[in-house]
Amino acid sequence: MKPNLSLTLADHRLLELVWQAEPVPSAQLCKLAEASLGWKRTTTYTVIKRLCDKGCLKNEAAVVTSLVERSTVQQADGQEVLQRSFGGSLPSFMAAFLKAGTVSDQDAAEIEKMLEEYRNQR
Amino acid sequence: MEQFCTTLLTMSLTATVAALAVMALRLPLKKGPRYLTCLLWLAVFFRMVCPVTFEAPVSLIPQAITEGTLVQQVILPDPTPPTQTAAPIQTEPTPPAESAPAPTLPADSIQPEPAVSWSLVLFILWSLGCGGMILWAAVSYRRLTRRTAEAIHQDLNIYLSDAVETPFVCGLKHPRIYLPVTLDQADIPHVLRHERAHIDRLDHIAKPLAWLTLCLHWFNPVLWLAYRLLCRDMEAACDQAATKDASRADTASYAAALLHVSWRPSPPAAVPLAFGEENPKHRIEALLRYKRPAFWVVLLTGLACVGLLLLLAADPESDTVYLEWNPISQSEILQDGESIPLPQEQTEELVRLLKWTDRGSYTPCEPPVLPDGTVTLFHPDASISYHVILEGPESPRLVKDQGGTFRSAPLSMEVNNDASCVREWSAWWDQTYALVGYQEADTLFALQNGDLQTILEALPIQDYAGPYTFQLYEDWKGYALVLDLETQPANDTQRQLIDWHLTYWGEVFLALSNGHVREVSWFYPDGWGSLTTGLPELYDQEGFRTLYAQRQLWWTDAICLNSTYYSTWSQVHYRPAFQVAEVLYQASDLGGYHDLDDLAPARSSVVFHPDFLAHAYGTNGSSAHYPLVYQPSEDFTVPSPEDPAADLLAGRGIQAAYRTAAPNLDAKDPMAHLTPSGYGIYVAQDGVYLANWETWEGQKDRLMYLLRLTERPYSHDLYHVVEHVKEIKETYF
Numbered sequence: 001m002k003p004n005l006s007l008t009l010a011d012h013r014l015l016e017l018v019w020q021a022e023p024v025p026s027a028q029l030c031k032l033a034e035a036s037l038g039w040k041r042t043t044t045y046t047v048i049k050r051l052c053d054k055g056c057l058k059n060e061a062a063v064v065t066s067l068v069e070r071s072t073v074q075q076a077d078g079q080e081v082l083q084r085s086f087g088g089s090l091p092s093f094m095a096a097f098l099k100a101g102t103v104s105d106q107d108a109a110e111i112e113k114m115l116e117e118y119r120n121q122r
Numbered sequence: 123m124e125q126f127c128t129t130l131l132t133m134s135l136t137a138t139v140a141a142l143a144v145m146a147l148r149l150p151l152k153k154g155p156r157y158l159t160c161l162l163w164l165a166v167f168f169r170m171v172c173p174v175t176f177e178a179p180v181s182l183i184p185q186a187i188t189e190g191t192l193v194q195q196v197i198l199p200d201p202t203p204p205t206q207t208a209a210p211i212q213t214e215p216t217p218p219a220e221s222a223p224a225p226t227l228p229a230d231s232i233q234p235e236p237a238v239s240w241s242l243v244l245f246i247l248w249s250l251g252c253g254g255m256i257l258w259a260a261v262s263y264r265r266l267t268r269r270t271a272e273a274i275h276q277d278l279n280i281y282l283s284d285a286v287e288t289p290f291v292c293g294l295k296h297p298r299i300y301l302p303v304t305l306d307q308a309d310i311p312h313v314l315r316h317e318r319a320h321i322d323r324l325d326h327i328a329k330p331l332a333w334l335t336l337c338l339h340w341f342n343p344v345l346w347l348a349y350r351l352l353c354r355d356m357e358a359a360c361d362q363a364a365t366k367d368a369s370r371a372d373t374a375s376y377a378a379a380l381l382h383v384s385w386r387p388s389p390p391a392a393v394p395l396a397f398g399e400e401n402p403k404h405r406i407e408a409l410l411r412y413k414r415p416a417f418w419v420v421l422l423t424g425l426a427c428v429g430l431l432l433l434l435a436a437d438p439e440s441d442t443v444y445l446e447w448n449p450i451s452q453s454e455i456l457q458d459g460e461s462i463p464l465p466q467e468q469t470e471e472l473v474r475l476l477k478w479t480d481r482g483s484y485t486p487c488e489p490p491v492l493p494d495g496t497v498t499l500f501h502p503d504a505s506i507s508y509h510v511i512l513e514g515p516e517s518p519r520l521v522k523d524q525g526g527t528f529r530s531a532p533l534s535m536e537v538n539n540d541a542s543c544v545r546e547w548s549a550w551w552d553q554t555y556a557l558v559g560y561q562e563a564d565t566l567f568a569l570q571n572g573d574l575q576t577i578l579e580a581l582p583i584q585d586y587a588g589p590y591t592f593q594l595y596e597d598w599k600g601y602a603l604v605l606d607l608e609t610q611p612a613n614d615t616q617r618q619l620i621d622w623h624l625t626y627w628g629e630v631f632l633a634l635s636n637g638h639v640r641e642v643s644w645f646y647p648d649g650w651g652s653l654t655t656g657l658p659e660l661y662d663q664e665g666f667r668t669l670y671a672q673r674q675l676w677w678t679d680a681i682c683l684n685s686t687y688y689s690t691w692s693q694v695h696y697r698p699a700f701q702v703a704e705v706l707y708q709a710s711d712l713g714g715y716h717d718l719d720d721l722a723p724a725r726s727s728v729v730f731h732p733d734f735l736a737h738a739y740g741t742n743g744s745s746a747h748y749p750l751v752y753q754p755s756e757d758f759t760v761p762s763p764e765d766p767a768a769d770l771l772a773g774r775g776i777q778a779a780y781r782t783a784a785p786n787l788d789a790k791d792p793m794a795h796l797t798p799s800g801y802g803i804y805v806a807q808d809g810v811y812l813a814n815w816e817t818w819e820g821q822k823d824r825l826m827y828l829l830r831l832t833e834r835p836y837s838h839d840l841y842h843v844v845e846h847v848k849e850i851k852e853t854y855f
Contacts, residue, residue, distance in 0.1 A: 009303055036275075037274050038273075039271075039272065039275075040271070043271045046272070
């Protein structure tokens, strides 16, 4: 099934934990969540269930593994920001950063490199 | 129920006044530190929750409100349950005569219509509103906790969440600060300072508490406004605390943060303490304009606020009088010459006190100086007056003024403002006498000149003499009434008692026949009888009243309860409750007791009250009163077998006994050393028994007579008289 990638903040954070620790027994996941997120066990289980329903996690025999890659989620997140705030226009998105002057030389160089690789691949 | 509604409304009203005062005072105070205005709201809170408070010479709340008189006028009193007033002092067990009122007892008919209990309706409405509010708060709180369950813990007590729109504080014991993810990084420190200020000032507890008290007063719009203003003050105080010692630039960026956080108007809620809850415009303006005043200005203002707080929290000193812990407002205290009916308990108490004093322990004295606070009771025939002196040296005391002879006795009542009740009592007695005694006389008098048979049937002859038939003979002298009695008296004593009764009622009959009948005679089955020709007078209403009353009194109704609470014979009395049913025992072999005249009870009236037994001898008015010592049935022992009363009382199911005992008036506590005297009263299933023992020629405690009493129909004891009086008043006045 195609996973639903419209994720809440809580979903994101739990996925982070899973990516770091998987495959992880659910009980341990709860402990991790309590330590870093401050969640009760019931909360953690609620989020696990929700993510399972969205197709992002798998919880079999009390062991949790992820069903989506981090990059997939990042992509979906990026698309959402793009759509919501920049009308789907990537240049406008870039422009926002360029205008604010928040792009360092190092970042700019990395971006140029990425663009060139992208062009070569096409 | 009524008490609860009254108290609640009084509190609400008081709080409203306090709130209005605070609102007015707030306006100048807004220029200063805002925590001072928050302090003032404490007074309103106190008034909302606390029904009692201390009294002070000065208060900002008017007395009419704190005393609840305003509220009393608004709330309709509940109808009193009918059984409240009819209960006499019950020392168990009640003598059967008192607990089984005669069928015609008027008390049964004074039941008011059950009306709608307003206070119950109000209470139900109130609890619905209050419960609804609390329920709403609980539901919204639950929803909030659900939303924030997945908040990410950042640091200390700070949580990040994508499910909340504004930053806020939530939680009682461990308050948490929730920040929305959309919050600008630059704004975060300001927000945190503000929310931490809330926590430091314990606002996270104060606001829900305020909300809860508002629930109790949900019907009061002024208090809703007060709550809103309190919230504003809390926010402003936190703003000030957050920007304390901050530079202009810092304050400016704090104000920017306020603007950035979106402000959505929402209904006043208990939680959360949202950052952007109040209109930012006002807050920013106030913040930017605020200049912290000098220390001493703050101190003085603070002291002034504390002073105001106390003024609002205090009740004005009232000059209410307290009578047995019940407040009496000024308007309830009698003016000279006024009289109002006295509550039953006070009557009994006062009667007891005055009777106790009137035992003959009077000592001669000079004419008393009558200070303020003296109550004077006038005898209806104006020959004796009693002065109850409650204040002054050697008070309280009773002074009897009998035609210029003064005698004084100490009064054993506590000095409180009973002056008014003494006055009321005397007026009440006059009324009682007038209403009850005269009422009956007038009822009979109305029959004058009417049908003779009607008159005859109106008289309670069969109650005294048993069933009878009558005949009216006419001869040249006029009419004569002859009664043929069907019951043979058991013995001579009883016969003579019946003769006495019939003589009296015969005279009443003759008075009512207005001269048409010249004699009344009666015959027993054995042929013996007697007659009376009455007094050669024509009676008007006044005269008939006097005839009716006087005869009733020094009449050998013997063991009837003609009571005289004054020591003469013509005054206040209540109606007989008992009559002799049978004479069980008479020590006739002791000389001097053959004639009815010498039989002590025949010549006197006996008052039987659960607390005392009183004897009034003859017609000269001397009297003696004996406190009764009650023996409960567990402790009660049947008289010893040698005692002739033992046989007579055995098997009658005695439930309680009283022995009279004479107090030692010389002792400090007269009741502490009682000398048993000769009367015994036994309450049995089939009636009340009166026994008298005398020491005769050296022999101790010989039974002189034992009488069985029975309740006389249409008769009342004191408590029923009260009911009867009320009924008459309702019917006729």
